[in-house]
Amino acid sequence: xxxxxxxxxxxxxxxxxxxxxxxxxxxxxxxxxxxxxxxxxxxxxxxxxxxxxxxxxxxxxxxxxxxxxxxxxxxxxxxxxxxxxxxxxxxxxxxxxxxxxxxxxxxxxxxxxxxxxxxxxxxxxxxxxxxxxxxxxxxxxxxxxxxxxxxxxxxxxxxxxxxxxxxxxxxxxxxxxxxxxxxxxxxxxxxxxxxxxxxxxxxxxxxxxxxxxxxxxxxxxxxxxxxxxxxxxxxxxxxxxxxxxxxxxxxxxxxxxxxxxxxxxxxxxxxxxxxxxxxxxxxxxxxxxxxxxxxxxxxxxxxxxxxxxxxxxxxxxxxxxxxxxxxxxxxxxxxxxxxxxxxxxxxxxxxxxxxxxxxxxxxxxxxxxxxxxxxxxxxxxxxxxxxxxxxxxxxxxxxxxxxxxxxxxxxx
Numbered sequence: 001x002x003x004x005x006x007x008x009x010x011x012x013x014x015x016x017x018x019x020x021x022x023x024x025x026x027x028x029x030x031x032x033x034x035x036x037x038x039x040x041x042x043x044x045x046x047x048x049x050x051x052x053x054x055x056x057x058x059x060x061x062x063x064x065x066x067x068x069x070x071x072x073x074x075x076x077x078x079x080x081x082x083x084x085x086x087x088x089x090x091x092x093x094x095x096x097x098x099x100x101x102x103x104x105x106x107x108x109x110x111x112x113x114x115x116x117x118x119x120x121x122x123x124x125x126x127x128x129x130x131x132x133x134x135x136x137x138x139x140x141x142x143x144x145x146x147x148x149x150x151x152x153x154x155x156x157x158x159x160x161x162x163x164x165x166x167x168x169x170x171x172x173x174x175x176x177x178x179x180x181x182x183x184x185x186x187x188x189x190x191x192x193x194x195x196x197x198x199x200x201x202x203x204x205x206x207x208x209x210x211x212x213x214x215x216x217x218x219x220x221x222x223x224x225x226x227x228x229x230x231x232x233x234x235x236x237x238x239x240x241x242x243x244x245x246x247x248x249x250x251x252x253x254x255x256x257x258x259x260x261x262x263x264x265x266x267x268x269x270x271x272x273x274x275x276x277x278x279x280x281x282x283x284x285x286x287x288x289x290x291x292x293x294x295x296x297x298x299x300x301x302x303x304x305x306x307x308x309x310x311x312x313x314x315x316x317x318x319x320x321x322x323x324x325x326x327x328x329x330x331x332x333x334x335x336x337x338x339x340x341x342x343x344x345x346x347x348x349x350x351x352x353x354x355x356x357x358x359x360x361x362x363x364x365x366x367x368x369x370x371x372x373x374x375x376x377x378x379x380x381x382x383x384x385x386x387x388x389x390x391x392x393x394x395x396x397x398x399x400x401x402x403x404x405x406x407x408x409x410x411x412x
Contacts, residue, residue, distance in 0.1 A: 011106050011365065014106055015109070015367070015378045016377065017369040017371070019110075019376040019378060020374055022118040023125075024372045024373075028175075029133075029218065030126065030374075032214075032347055033352055034350065034402070036083065038373075041053050046356050048085075048357070049085060050084070051084075051085045052084050053353060053355075054080045055081050055402075081402060083398045083399070083400040085353070085355060085396055087129065087132075087396070089121040090392060090394045091118075091392065092390055092392045093391045094389065094390055094391070114393070117393055121376075126218070129352060129399045130220055130341075132399045133222075133350050133399060133401065134343065135287065135288075136305055136401035137341075137343070137345075137349075137408065138284075138286050138404060138405070139404075142410045143411075145333065145334070147179060149180050149187060149410070150187040151187065153410060154210070154211040154410070155211055155212070157408040157410050158212045164405035165273075165274050165275065167346060167348070167406075170214075171348070172214065172347075173214050173215075173216060174410075175217075176342040176410075177219055177340055177342065181215070221343065222261065222341040223339070223340060223341075224259070224338065224341050225337065225338040225339075226262055226331060226334065226336060227258045227291070227336070228252060228256055228335060228336055229250075229252055229257065229258070230334065230335045232249065232251050232256075232329050233326055233329055234249075234324060235248055236325060237322060237323065237325045238308055239322060241308075241313045242309060243307060244304055244306075244308070245302065245304065246286070246304050247302075249298055249299045252294060253295075253297065253298045254296050255293070256298060256300070257294070258288050258292045259291045263287050265283035265284065265330050266283065266284070266286065266323045266329055267283075268327060269321055270283055271283065271318065272318060272319060272320055277311065284306075284319045286306070289303045290303045306318055306405070340411070342412060343409060344409075345406065345408070348402065349403050349405075349406040349407040350401055353373075354395065355396055356375050357375075357377045357396055359377065360381075364389070365378075365380050366378070375396075376393060377393070378393055378394075379391070
């Protein structure tokens with residue numbers, strides 16, 4: 001008796017649904033950060049690369065010390081943060097119509113082809129999101145290149161986040177590579193733990209919850225390389241509230257660089273408490289958000305985060321004084337050296353989005369599906385250049401730092 005297989009009437013829908021679920025399961029960092037609610041980007045028939053979504057950032061208020069608020073009522077102003085849809089990840093596969101004709105064949109295609117393709121997309125997306133998060137994070141602790149992950153080092157990251165009033169709840173994470181994880185586990189092997197937790201350390205190198213963070217291991221962390229100069233200074237005194245650039249001098253003429261993700265301090269520019277506005281005893285750290293190269297005079301304009309606000313800005317103040325001409329800029333680490341940016345962060349420090357794509361009206365098949373905020377599209381059509389059927393899996397998304405002060409790099 002001949003076998004009879006059910007014909008597959010909705011192969012694209014089944015593949016898209018499976019792909020979205022696989023991708024959601026494979027993303028680690030993305031699971032631990034906020035996602036942009038669909039209400040902020042729905043209503044449009046798909047997005048294209050380079051589009052920007054304006055998302056809301058919670059307002060800040062300054063409490064008053066008297067009951068009379070006649071002259072101190074504050075407007076509710078939600079800041080808008082642009083989130084650029086610039087993370088594209090695509091895999092193209094040659095699968096013909098016969099290979100997706102039946103339910104059994106589709107299941108095999110999902111297992112043998114779609115799953116490994118989506119796993120590759122997940123790794124690609126995760127790596128790029130982690131780079132974006134790292135570049136946006138100014139706070140940094142630890143001695144670059146030392147690979148020390150003892151309790152005091154991790155608590156330093158916790159302390160830095162606390163100083164910026166990061167919520168003290170269960171949504172704090174520490175993401176480290178296997179080298180940092182090994183060092184950290186070894187440093188904690190003698191600490192008091194339940195027998196079960198000690199067993200996990202010995203059997204799996206597992207840390208779990210320690211030093212106020214949920215620990216996870218990830219080999220896709222950003223590898224940051226310092227620029228060709230680590231000695232420079234402020235060239236032009238900042239005088240504008242909210243300025244997000246810094247003109248520096250003292251770089252090597254025409255070739256000196258300050259690379260994206262470089263963390264540095266500026267002399268006499270101290271951080272302040274977000275509520276009391278009292279100056280802290282440590283300098284505010286800044287991160288270069290794009291690579292800057294010196295001109296013929298060794299001068300460059302560096303885009304920085306956070307933007308600079310003094311007491312004149314009221315509730316937005318984050319430093320006690322503007323950077324002044326001649327103020328020494330001191331980056332972390334050595335010239336042209338690569339470091340791993342292990343990340344301590346709160347869930348609300350970053351926000352990501354995965355959006356529906358513009359879909360063709362005519363194709364052999366086209367479908368997309370979303371699962372837990374992750375969207376994947378699948379399209380199959382004829383390639384006239386090669387006379388072959390091509391199936392493509394696509395992801396489009398982006399990440400923005402909403403509260404970057406609630407994150408901290410632990411450089412190794």
